[in-house]
Amino acid sequence: MKTYGQLHHTVITTNTAELIAHTETGRTGSTPKSISVYFLMNFTINPIEPILKFYLHESNMLPTIRFGSFDTVMQEVLDDDSSLYQQKYDIIVCALLHDPLDTAFLKKLVNPSLFISELKSLFELIQTKTGALLLINTIIPPFFAEFGISTSAKHSRAQNIGEINRFIYDFVKQSKGQCLLMDWARYSQILGEQNSIDARYWYMYKAPFKKAFLSYYAADITRVARALHAYSKKCLILDCDNTLWGGIIGEDGISGIKLDNHDSPGKIFYDFQSTVLELVERGVILALCSKNNEADVWEVIENHPHCLLRREHIAAHRINWQDKSNNIIDLVNELNIGIDACVFIDDSPTECELIRLAIPQLTVIQVPQQLYEYPTLLFKEGLFDTLIINAEDVKRNQKYQQESQRKEAQKHARNMTEYLTSLQLVATIQLLQPNNVPRVAQLTQKTNQFNLSTRRYTQQQIELLNCKDSAIFTLTVSDKFGDYGLTGVLIIKRKGKRGHIDSFLMSCRILSRHLEFVFLEECLNYLRARWRIDNWEAEYIPTEKNGQIQDFLAKAGFTKITGTNYTLDTENWCGFRVNHIKALLEGFEHG
Amino acid sequence: MVETRIKNILSKLFSIPMETINEETSPDNVVKWDSVGHMNLVVSLEEEFNIRFNETQIIEMLSYPLIVLTIKDALSTT
Numbered sequence: 001m002k003t004y005g006q007l008h009h010t011v012i013t014t015n016t017a018e019l020i021a022h023t024e025t026g027r028t029g030s031t032p033k034s035i036s037v038y039f040l041m042n043f044t045i046n047p048i049e050p051i052l053k054f055y056l057h058e059s060n061m062l063p064t065i066r067f068g069s070f071d072t073v074m075q076e077v078l079d080d081d082s083s084l085y086q087q088k089y090d091i092i093v094c095a096l097l098h099d100p101l102d103t104a105f106l107k108k109l110v111n112p113s114l115f116i117s118e119l120k121s122l123f124e125l126i127q128t129k130t131g132a133l134l135l136i137n138t139i140i141p142p143f144f145a146e147f148g149i150s151t152s153a154k155h156s157r158a159q160n161i162g163e164i165n166r167f168i169y170d171f172v173k174q175s176k177g178q179c180l181l182m183d184w185a186r187y188s189q190i191l192g193e194q195n196s197i198d199a200r201y202w203y204m205y206k207a208p209f210k211k212a213f214l215s216y217y218a219a220d221i222t223r224v225a226r227a228l229h230a231y232s233k234k235c236l237i238l239d240c241d242n243t244l245w246g247g248i249i250g251e252d253g254i255s256g257i258k259l260d261n262h263d264s265p266g267k268i269f270y271d272f273q274s275t276v277l278e279l280v281e282r283g284v285i286l287a288l289c290s291k292n293n294e295a296d297v298w299e300v301i302e303n304h305p306h307c308l309l310r311r312e313h314i315a316a317h318r319i320n321w322q323d324k325s326n327n328i329i330d331l332v333n334e335l336n337i338g339i340d341a342c343v344f345i346d347d348s349p350t351e352c353e354l355i356r357l358a359i360p361q362l363t364v365i366q367v368p369q370q371l372y373e374y375p376t377l378l379f380k381e382g383l384f385d386t387l388i389i390n391a392e393d394v395k396r397n398q399k400y401q402q403e404s405q406r407k408e409a410q411k412h413a414r415n416m417t418e419y420l421t422s423l424q425l426v427a428t429i430q431l432l433q434p435n436n437v438p439r440v441a442q443l444t445q446k447t448n449q450f451n452l453s454t455r456r457y458t459q460q461q462i463e464l465l466n467c468k469d470s471a472i473f474t475l476t477v478s479d480k481f482g483d484y485g486l487t488g489v490l491i492i493k494r495k496g497k498r499g500h501i502d503s504f505l506m507s508c509r510i511l512s513r514h515l516e517f518v519f520l521e522e523c524l525n526y527l528r529a530r531w532r533i534d535n536w537e538a539e540y541i542p543t544e545k546n547g548q549i550q551d552f553l554a555k556a557g558f559t560k561i562t563g564t565n566y567t568l569d570t571e572n573w574c575g576f577r578v579n580h581i582k583a584l585l586e587g588f589e590h591g
Numbered sequence: 592m593v594e595t596r597i598k599n600i601l602s603k604l605f606s607i608p609m610e611t612i613n614e615e616t617s618p619d620n621v622v623k624w625d626s627v628g629h630m631n632l633v634v635s636l637e638e639e640f641n642i643r644f645n646e647t648q649i650i651e652m653l654s655y656p657l658i659v660l661t662i663k664d665a666l667s668t669t
Binding site for chain 2: 017018024044046047204207211545
């Protein structure tokens, strides 16, 4: 089995299209385990999908990966009907990105403790309502110091983000294994801004992360998945010469080998032994497999003053002159563990290659040419992950949630209303203004999902449409966090005594707030007065992409007549009674 | 040939046979060519041809012929 380092290298050197095509077919080994992952997100994290699939396939797992709706995380968690609850997910990834320049985020940074309590409520709610493992990320510290050298003296973004990240570390720690850390701050630290972020895609698609960053993130999610299915490595098998110490004990003797807690290169092997010792203390099984005289090896292990690994740390050994592959198989049988739970380290490229070919399920690592990379190698690979809780615990939690969820139904409605009210939504509705024509045309061309009829218009066509017998309305939305801009368009034509809704569309970033009802209500009421009309028609023209809006007309009180046609009679209409949105009607008297 | 490499990428990304790619191929008739699909497309083309598009090129590359034009243009200026 490949190391994470090798998988990462494959990801970043393979063309994205190839990776996507390759992962479509889901090639795994025999009897793969299933794993389900749900992403709650406030930005576009979808590009991670083929990379995550690749890592999981290579881990002999068959994934189900779903993405929630864009930037409506709290609503999705509060709403029992959301796709989050449609099946039991093993892993829920809460991917929350915060732009250090964004005014909404800045407002939260002014008082980090308020923001921290918001995050805490969100995480606790997710844990209460699902039994899944929850993966939360740290915030990437800014790539600038806005106060220059005074940054350390003033309350800077870096300091505030540090405070929030400390909360995240603590929350993970006290969650007793239910919640795990995806340390974005560490990935960006390792990769740097250039390899983490593509600012073009951030501004254009709200998808800021480059492949290398996504690869680190996907690798960590995979580590959780492996640990959940007990696929983590449990055993480390080590060669001795030039692996545990520099030099060859049989030739250099105990005073000639390099193993020292001060001087290079002996210090490098000392530090490597130190990391192995940490792993052993965490429960990893250690074995030796070396072509040597047993007595020579034990002399070092028992008597060398700088040998940290002693006889009591070693669970089994094969020290002889026979073939290493056979020795390793022997060892694994003696220890009674799976060969795919083992990692073998040797300095010889030929030995490594032979053993890889002979035992493909074994993870084989060669001592790096650049020796100074050796001590941190095992920590960076992260092969020995364990979870405090296991898959059975997760299943039990999920069953428990199912029962308590029914009791939560009443409470949920109140929570949702409270939450939506707290947003302080303002919907500004206007008739088409000349300076909005380009944006309106663009929305008709770009909006696919919340779009009733998917009619595409150019700027010229919009201008032509804006005549006596038709009305074009725009919706601009803001809430306590900021302005979402012009994000809704409604085009209604007068046909004799009836009003025909030609187009109704809204950007996905303002959905799940009931704005569509307020928008429709205010516009219809305006036209009822002006045109003296109470009969309306609308069509829902289904496409591959607008399934999301299929229930809207019914929810808005329209009656289905045939196929795609609906009607609404507003003679004694009282509207939708949406209380948490303030509607501002601008310039309606001019029409 | 540039056209073949582009068709290969479109085919792999959007699961469409290379022979069906023609002047009409665009988001309007390719199911998987949505906004995420377009992002993946741009990334794949940049990797394949080792170029970096500007925002205008990214927005305007919305059909097979336009992609061919944009790439040939970008390759001739590097």
